[in-house]
Amino acid sequence: MTTQQHIVDLLPDFLMGSFTESERSNIQSHLKACAACGREYESLSMLWNSLSALPEEKPSPAMRERFNAMLSAYEQGIRHGETLSFWQSLNGFIGRFWPTQPAVQFAMTLLLLVGSFVLGSRTGSEGLPSAAQASDATELAELRGEVQAMGRMLAVSLLQQRSASERIKGVSWTERLPVADEQVIGTLVQTLNYDPNVNVRLAAMDALTKYSEEPEVSSSMVESLAKQTSPLVQLALVEVLAQLKIPGAAAMFRQMLKDEQLNKTVKERIQERLTQLGE
Amino acid sequence: MTDNELMFQVRDGNVGKLGQLFERYHEKLYGFFVRHTGKRETSEDLVQDVFFRILKYRQTFRGEAPFTVWMYQLARNASADYFRKWKHETPMTEGTEERQSDDLLPSERVQEQEEHRLLKQALARLSDEKREVLILSRYQELKYEEIGRILDCPVGTVKARVHYALKDLRDEYMKLTGADVKQS
Numbered sequence: 001m002t003t004q005q006h007i008v009d010l011l012p013d014f015l016m017g018s019f020t021e022s023e024r025s026n027i028q029s030h031l032k033a034c035a036a037c038g039r040e041y042e043s044l045s046m047l048w049n050s051l052s053a054l055p056e057e058k059p060s061p062a063m064r065e066r067f068n069a070m071l072s073a074y075e076q077g078i079r080h081g082e083t084l085s086f087w088q089s090l091n092g093f094i095g096r097f098w099p100t101q102p103a104v105q106f107a108m109t110l111l112l113l114v115g116s117f118v119l120g121s122r123t124g125s126e127g128l129p130s131a132a133q134a135s136d137a138t139e140l141a142e143l144r145g146e147v148q149a150m151g152r153m154l155a156v157s158l159l160q161q162r163s164a165s166e167r168i169k170g171v172s173w174t175e176r177l178p179v180a181d182e183q184v185i186g187t188l189v190q191t192l193n194y195d196p197n198v199n200v201r202l203a204a205m206d207a208l209t210k211y212s213e214e215p216e217v218s219s220s221m222v223e224s225l226a227k228q229t230s231p232l233v234q235l236a237l238v239e240v241l242a243q244l245k246i247p248g249a250a251a252m253f254r255q256m257l258k259d260e261q262l263n264k265t266v267k268e269r270i271q272e273r274l275t276q277l278g279e
Numbered sequence: 280m281t282d283n284e285l286m287f288q289v290r291d292g293n294v295g296k297l298g299q300l301f302e303r304y305h306e307k308l309y310g311f312f313v314r315h316t317g318k319r320e321t322s323e324d325l326v327q328d329v330f331f332r333i334l335k336y337r338q339t340f341r342g343e344a345p346f347t348v349w350m351y352q353l354a355r356n357a358s359a360d361y362f363r364k365w366k367h368e369t370p371m372t373e374g375t376e377e378r379q380s381d382d383l384l385p386s387e388r389v390q391e392q393e394e395h396r397l398l399k400q401a402l403a404r405l406s407d408e409k410r411e412v413l414i415l416s417r418y419q420e421l422k423y424e425e426i427g428r429i430l431d432c433p434v435g436t437v438k439a440r441v442h443y444a445l446k447d448l449r450d451e452y453m454k455l456t457g458a459d460v461k462q463s
Contacts, residue, residue, distance in 0.1 A: 012445075054395055058306060
């Protein structure tokens, strides 16, 4: 390295502390000997050091709480196949999903009221003759049906809320319903297609995957791929459709490939999945 | 346990391990966003979004690069999505308001705060691309090679961007202060 060769290109590495000791010493010698490089280094290093003096910002403690709430809701979501007791569900719900909208709170209160009545019926039937128990069992089944209906209403109401986090709660709540009817599925499909928030759309996609064996659901998921604008949702849908080998997926993939505006990563992923599907 | 080992466990279903990765990186990520956007609440939302995305995309983690590379890729996507959706918001305007340090004399504190304010303003005036590369290289303890993977460009390009970003920062700082931070 001579004083004739300027070394400004090496300065970013030098500032980062790269190079061996002897290389650094050579560079330092050059900086002393070459006025142009020396000035450039001096001004850049002053700013580089000033940047490190800018104080670090700390997030609020609420962020950790939000993260923990999200993580436990997610963990609960992926365990939805496991049977939870009524009380566990109720406790979990109260802890994490207590809604903020008055209308939904009202629905929730009604739900709890019916739920309490069911529990009351259950404990009250102990020690009664079998005929009375059978009658109670029918009543219990009816009341459980009502709980299911209220749960459905709650889920659908939450999915209509303005806040994205409320809508995610709505999606999570649909996953707790033992049976999802046409209304719930329809709302989830609407959410997947049109919700403005990517995270809500992804959550809706996950929830719908549970019902993908039903032809109407699977075809809605295939059609939804064409409606998605976010590459993230496109990628996630491509993965699910390919993994579940959903009929019509390959045809939709080929149609997507015709779109010149399609994101490069999505395009590559679709090509990979088409090959795997033997297309 | 390394970051990648933890993330492999998260990927394979032990999602509770994400808590450890959160503890390791949420402040760094917050710093990345707040320095880039100048908005504290937005930055907290974006950190939450990144960890949500890590859960959503955990199956796609292959561990070919350090976990942080993947995390910052998700962070950039989260930020881009956010500002695409809220087009009226811009990533940076004036920088965040200074919080006070306690161990200085009042006159020193005023001077320090003024320097920081000007530097933040100068940073805010840089293009998003240049501000981002400075934040990644100066505050996130990432190597140029890793930054190259995050930004999807060659290492040489990263170094050149850092150099140009510093030059631009110097120009903007000079305009604000009138100080002679002389360039070649």
